[in-house]
Amino acid sequence: MFGKRAGVLLAAALLASVLGACGDDDSGGGGSSGGGGRLVIGFAQVGAESGWRTANTKSIQDSAKAAGVELKFSDAQGKQENQIKAIRSFITQRVDVIAFSPVVESGWDTVLKEAKDAEIPVILTDRAIDSPDDSLYETFIGSDFVLEGQKAGEWLTQEYQGKTDPVNIVELQGTPGAAPANDRKAGFAEVIKKDPKFKVIASQTGQFTRTDGKQVMETFLQSHDDIDVLYAHNDDMGLGAIEAIEAAGKVPGKDIKIITVDAVKDGMTALSEGKINFIVECSPLLGPQLMDLAQKVADGQSVEKRVLTKETTFTPEQAKEVLPERKY
Numbered sequence: 113m114f115g116k117r118a119g120v121l122l123a124a125a126l127l128a129s130v131l132g133a134c135g136d137d138d139s140g141g142g143g144s145s146g147g148g149g150r151l152v153i154g155f156a157q158v159g160a161e162s163g164w165r166t167a168n169t170k171s172i173q174d175s176a177k178a179a180g181v182e183l184k185f186s187d188a189q190g191k192q193e194n195q196i197k198a199i200r201s202f203i204t205q206r207v208d209v210i211a212f213s214p215v216v217e218s219g220w221d222t223v224l225k226e227a228k229d230a231e232i233p234v235i236l237t238d239r240a241i242d243s244p245d246d247s248l249y250e251t252f253i254g255s256d257f258v259l260e261g262q263k264a265g266e267w268l269t270q271e272y273q274g275k276t277d278p279v280n281i282v283e284l285q286g287t288p289g290a291a292p293a294n295d296r297k298a299g300f301a302e303v304i305k306k307d308p309k310f311k312v313i314a315s316q317t318g319q320f321t322r323t324d325g326k327q328v329m330e331t332f333l334q335s336h337d338d339i340d341v342l343y344a345h346n347d348d349m350g351l352g353a354i355e356a357i358e359a360a361g362k363v364p365g366k367d368i369k370i371i372t373v374d375a376v377k378d379g380m381t382a383l384s385e386g387k388i389n390f391i392v393e394c395s396p397l398l399g400p401q402l403m404d405l406a407q408k409v410a411d412g413q414s415v416e417k418r419v420l421t422k423e424t425t426f427t428p429e430q431a432k433e434v435l436p437e438r439k440y
């Protein structure tokens with residue numbers, strides 16, 4: 113009554129529905145629903161290295177849900193090769209738009225040419241690439257990281273205005289080769305070099321993580337007893353460093369002044385307590401803009417090549433004011 117062929121067909125139908133249901137979580141399985149009116153975006157995320165990244169992922173996932181977009185989400189766990197694999201998988205699945213936040217700036221041309229040949233538009237979110245060929249992507253949405261570094265440097269020059277003693281700075285850099293690490297370093301250096309009293313006495317990567325921030329700060333403290341300022345490329349590394357500073361018997365924010373970038377809730381809390389002195393904001397809430405731009409490029413509309421996020425800076429007093437409403 114239930115023949116072998118009918119059984120095979122039923123099994124195939126079941127498998128297809130399971131693969132379809134997997135689409136929201138993983139680039140590895142399932143085919144794109146393609147057409148049918150529902151926009152399909154393949155998004156390759158960097159990883160989950162920081163509070164900023166977690167908020168960014170949530171913004172993208174929530175906005176996709178709200179916009180009725182099918183999101184195929186892949187977490188590269190900080191590895192470029194995983195992001196390249198995810199992009200290739202999105203091409204095979206024929207998604208409508210590919211979006212990704214590049215782990216590092218270089219090395220994307222080959223895979224992006226593959227996307228271009230497959231006529232799948234690409235959107236860069238949060239981080240840019242350093243390819244000379246800007247036809248490989250439709251648009252970039254995110255922050256001006258050089259400006260963020262400059263804002264950090266400008267606060268410092270204001271803070272030490274009129275003083276002549278040397279100011280010894282240690283720097284915790286983001287992931288090597290990542291746009292925010294390169295640009296925040298360059299922007300800061302460009303401003304402080306105007307005054308020779310500012311000296312970067314040590315600069316090393318803390319990988320944008322709390323654990324590495326703490327560990328590297330410990331080594332800075334062991335080799336230098338004259339640190340005046342810490343400039344950390346994100347809040348998480350700054351928060352890790354605060355633990356190391358306190359363990360060394362020093363007072364963060366007083367014995368060592370601290371500047372960070374991001375303004376996530378934990379960073380803002382430390383700022384309101386005076387453990388951090390200044391935070392340059394970098395907004396992770398890119399989801400709504402991404403959905404809007406993805407729909408536009410999928411519809412063949414022209415979009416701006418670079419869409420910059422509006423951002424501010426925070427002092428401890430300002431952090432106290434905005435903290436109650438801070439969503440991430």
Ligand code: AHR
Pocket residue numbers: 161162163164165238239292320345346347348373374394
């Ligand atoms: O690319 C944005 C940066 O990446 C954030 O400042 C940092 O916290 C993150 O990991």
